[in-house]
Amino acid sequence: MSPLVLVDHIPALPEVLLLVGACAVMIADLYVKSERRGLTFTLAQAVLAACALVTLLVLALSHPQKYYLFNGLFVADTLSHLLKLACYVAVWAALVYSRAYLADRGLLRGEFISLLLFSLLGMMVMVSAASFLTVYLGLELMSLCLYAMVALNRDSAVSTEAAMKYFVLGALASGLLLYGMSMIYGATGNLDIRQVADAVSRLAESDAERRFLVFGLVFLVSGLAFKIGVVPFHMWIPDVYHGAPTPVTLVISAGPKLAAFGMAIRLLVNALPGLAADWQQMLVVLSVASMALGNIAAIAQTNLKRMLAYSAIAHMGFMLLGLLSGIVEGNGRNAADAYSAALFYALIYALMSLGAFGVLLYLSRAGFDCENLDDMRGLNRRSPWTAFLMLLIMFSLTGIPPTAGFYAKLVVISATVSAGYIWLAVAAVLFSLVGAFYYLRVVKLMYFDDPVESSPLEWRPGFGALLSVNGLLLLAWGILPSGLLNVCLEAIQAL
Amino acid sequence: MLLSLAIWVPIAAGVLALAGGERNARWISLVGAILGFLVAIPLYVGFDLQSAGFQFEEKALWIERFAVHYHLGVDGISLLFVLLNSFITILVVIAGWSVIETRVAQYHASFLVMSGLLNGVFSALDAVLFYVFFEATLVPMFIIIGIWGGPNRVYAAVKFFLYTLFGSLLMLVAFLYLYDKSGGSFAILDWHRLPLPLGVQVALFFGLLLGFAVKVPMWPVHTWLPDAHTEAPTGGSVVLAAILLKLGAYGFVRFTLPIVPDASRELAWLMIALSLVAIAYIGLVTLVQTDMKRLIAYSSVSHMGFVTLGFFIFNAYGVEGGLVQMISHGFVSAALFLCIGVMYDRMHSRAIGDYGGVVNTMPRFASLMMLFAMANAGLPATSGFVGEFMVIMGAMQTSFWVALVAATTLVWGAAYTLWMYKRVIFGAVANPKVAALKDLDARETLVLGVLAFAVLFMGVYPLPFTEVMHASVNELLRHVALPKT
Numbered sequence: 001m002s003p004l005v006l007v008d009h010i011p012a013l014p015e016v017l018l019l020v021g022a023c024a025v026m027i028a029d030l031y032v033k034s035e036r037r038g039l040t041f042t043l044a045q046a047v048l049a050a051c052a053l054v055t056l057l058v059l060a061l062s063h064p065q066k067y068y069l070f071n072g073l074f075v076a077d078t079l080s081h082l083l084k085l086a087c088y089v090a091v092w093a094a095l096v097y098s099r100a101y102l103a104d105r106g107l108l109r110g111e112f113i114s115l116l117l118f119s120l121l122g123m124m125v126m127v128s129a130a131s132f133l134t135v136y137l138g139l140e141l142m143s144l145c146l147y148a149m150v151a152l153n154r155d156s157a158v159s160t161e162a163a164m165k166y167f168v169l170g171a172l173a174s175g176l177l178l179y180g181m182s183m184i185y186g187a188t189g190n191l192d193i194r195q196v197a198d199a200v201s202r203l204a205e206s207d208a209e210r211r212f213l214v215f216g217l218v219f220l221v222s223g224l225a226f227k228i229g230v231v232p233f234h235m236w237i238p239d240v241y242h243g244a245p246t247p248v249t250l251v252i253s254a255g256p257k258l259a260a261f262g263m264a265i266r267l268l269v270n271a272l273p274g275l276a277a278d279w280q281q282m283l284v285v286l287s288v289a290s291m292a293l294g295n296i297a298a299i300a301q302t303n304l305k306r307m308l309a310y311s312a313i314a315h316m317g318f319m320l321l322g323l324l325s326g327i328v329e330g331n332g333r334n335a336a337d338a339y340s341a342a343l344f345y346a347l348i349y350a351l352m353s354l355g356a357f358g359v360l361l362y363l364s365r366a367g368f369d370c371e372n373l374d375d376m377r378g379l380n381r382r383s384p385w386t387a388f389l390m391l392l393i394m395f396s397l398t399g400i401p402p403t404a405g406f407y408a409k410l411v412v413i414s415a416t417v418s419a420g421y422i423w424l425a426v427a428a429v430l431f432s433l434v435g436a437f438y439y440l441r442v443v444k445l446m447y448f449d450d451p452v453e454s455s456p457l458e459w460r461p462g463f464g465a466l467l468s469v470n471g472l473l474l475l476a477w478g479i480l481p482s483g484l485l486n487v488c489l490e491a492i493q494a495l
Numbered sequence: 496m497l498l499s500l501a502i503w504v505p506i507a508a509g510v511l512a513l514a515g516g517e518r519n520a521r522w523i524s525l526v527g528a529i530l531g532f533l534v535a536i537p538l539y540v541g542f543d544l545q546s547a548g549f550q551f552e553e554k555a556l557w558i559e560r561f562a563v564h565y566h567l568g569v570d571g572i573s574l575l576f577v578l579l580n581s582f583i584t585i586l587v588v589i590a591g592w593s594v595i596e597t598r599v600a601q602y603h604a605s606f607l608v609m610s611g612l613l614n615g616v617f618s619a620l621d622a623v624l625f626y627v628f629f630e631a632t633l634v635p636m637f638i639i640i641g642i643w644g645g646p647n648r649v650y651a652a653v654k655f656f657l658y659t660l661f662g663s664l665l666m667l668v669a670f671l672y673l674y675d676k677s678g679g680s681f682a683i684l685d686w687h688r689l690p691l692p693l694g695v696q697v698a699l700f701f702g703l704l705l706g707f708a709v710k711v712p713m714w715p716v717h718t719w720l721p722d723a724h725t726e727a728p729t730g731g732s733v734v735l736a737a738i739l740l741k742l743g744a745y746g747f748v749r750f751t752l753p754i755v756p757d758a759s760r761e762l763a764w765l766m767i768a769l770s771l772v773a774i775a776y777i778g779l780v781t782l783v784q785t786d787m788k789r790l791i792a793y794s795s796v797s798h799m800g801f802v803t804l805g806f807f808i809f810n811a812y813g814v815e816g817g818l819v820q821m822i823s824h825g826f827v828s829a830a831l832f833l834c835i836g837v838m839y840d841r842m843h844s845r846a847i848g849d850y851g852g853v854v855n856t857m858p859r860f861a862s863l864m865m866l867f868a869m870a871n872a873g874l875p876a877t878s879g880f881v882g883e884f885m886v887i888m889g890a891m892q893t894s895f896w897v898a899l900v901a902a903t904t905l906v907w908g909a910a911y912t913l914w915m916y917k918r919v920i921f922g923a924v925a926n927p928k929v930a931a932l933k934d935l936d937a938r939e940t941l942v943l944g945v946l947a948f949a950v951l952f953m954g955v956y957p958l959p960f961t962e963v964m965h966a967s968v969n970e971l972l973r974h975v976a977l978p979k980t
Contacts, residue, residue: 380598384601400631400660401626401627401630402627402631406627407558410667414561414671414674417668417671417674417675418675422672429665429667429668430664433657433660433664436656437653437657440653440656440657444652444653448648448649448652480557481558482558482560485559485561486559486560
């Protein structure tokens, strides 16, 4: 291989680096005694930092260009870099947040760290996919790692059941996705996303071809909806969120959502803009159903992890509002605004979700898992600062200014209104009102009720600091959202 | 710069009070509240009476993507509310001085942050900025009711929050629609000039109406108010009645009337009808209350009915009367809630039946409360009279019958306020606890005394309050009279 070819592959350097790093971590861990597992942790963090650095470098050099690599299988553009950076942060936060929890329960093994890094690699491949094959490759890499992680605590029946459920349903969804892809391949004769887009816009003119394409599209959207976790493909979410160890729930709730968003952009926006009128209609149904079911079912939960699972369903419904309002009657004038709104929503949601599960982990102790609503009782007495951070996160999830969650809702609803779906905007705000109730209940428990256990919470330096940054970032972006909004818009415009 | 200071000085003081710990919180808050009022005074002194436009404007790009600006400014309509709010905040801090014993820092911080946010609502000229301040005020109030409130506080706090959130979310959709139609502008003044067909105006009217009517609150969406007032601590009730209720009415003047003037004129009958129901029917409901705080809460609904009535009869008497009524109600209701607070701190009961003969043990208190009761009933020479009189005069120009129904409030108001006063203050001392009551201490006398002065001053010489409004109100009425379709 000549040096010039190597230079050409620089945009894929983060993936290469992570693959090498993950293997190195895996091997190094074999030689580390379990009481010195901190070494593996540090190494994994170093790998993440290196990847982040390289990604930033590539981003700075290439923006707003995009590069197709490996014979058009892989694309490196601003959106993929941005999503990768967000995934690094999510995985890094997951590492820091979960360390003490896992160590207390004897789960802090090398597998967790290497699986986490490999699932990250899967996410990166997903968001950089330029061909149906690559999408599938990345998706399976990520999902298989996650299945194993859910079953990390192998003595727990609940975890095992959740993993089984996740695996079976996940395999089904992958099958649906593959089936949809093969249909579209059959119609267009292509797997390359750019060429599929060309072929589809040509074929969509004829009714017979269009019917065939839409048939494939239905399967594609179903598979996608499963991975994003929206109604009616949501059944796995509450059980997996509930059954998985909290650190794994935290992992599943942030990075994979971003990757699924990236996949949706690749499959729907990049590959099938010609069928926008069809998939947008499907997304409308998915979105309304998710907002309704997610918010209403969450009210009945007493387990906080389950409540956050239903809240995740509702939030993904909101995120879809951005995706579905891009193209109005064949006119893509609104598209950049709408898709960047969805991107902003996904990023902010990941941050809120990290924070919420982070607080749960922060409150957990050896022998005590904080996962019921009642465990939040009187937190303001025990630790005003943690309670305040949770308050910010809860109000952000509700969408109350001045928190970032408000702007997330504002941008997607604004996109919906611009697309002319006024009724959808009204439905969205009404369901977010329903949602306000159960978020408020958490605030109520923390601030208005007396604690069950009155021991003050001890401050954990590294964890506490990162959690504070996480919470305060929601406030900071709630006061000055302009920068992040612009970044999202640029990333979408560079598609 | 001055407006920014009026917003951020109290908020900064609130954060400092939190950081300063329990022991210093009271003093930090007092200094912050006084500073907040001091920076608001130059707004009044330097205000140009001839100009109908916005003064003390500040404008900076805030969110580029949506062309949202940090745009502040006050006109004759909003100026007085900034002052009223900054003034009430001082009284609230003093009133909570010794009463609040748990989590003092959080208590005072909540009030100061809310005070800053409320100033923001009254001076925002950008719809997103307005909405951010408008919604953000829910958070501290929710906390205040929920932590320091009465026995049923959780129910009241959640009801308050969800009710008001419901209204404002639909208002947000209306805002986003206007943003889209105006070609990407959130500037309220651009929306004032935006031509809109009547059908759209009507739809927007209802969207905005829900947001503001819940806040006012208008009949029939008023039911959260008695609960919130009853359960809130004294300071919370004071701010709720004096300032928070004014947000809704202010929204009508700033948004509904100028943005959808044709729909406002078309649907004025509806607004007048709802206002009259609030005045007459809620007036009767007030009469039968047995809980003092609930009684004053219902009387607030009735008085706010006067305000909305004044706005939708479209003449200078009505609009100015409504604004004067808002300021006056700010003083009077604050004073009455403080009076009830004074009694509650001693007796831990709000039921009228537990009292009787208070004048025997608390003569100073009884005489001050007499004044506020009279003002609430709208006695001439108190501030309560001015606004009601102006609105009735304005209504008379539109329709005799409207004026007649509105004027019944003078009967109901006198009946429910004075009957309550009679049962609580006069009569024989039946309850041994009443016999042991101590009269007002220095701090309470100071707070109530200042309010008594304000009520009398405004009743005798309302010119300083009305003269700042003239130019802006006339401009508003001129604007509303022009068709915009």
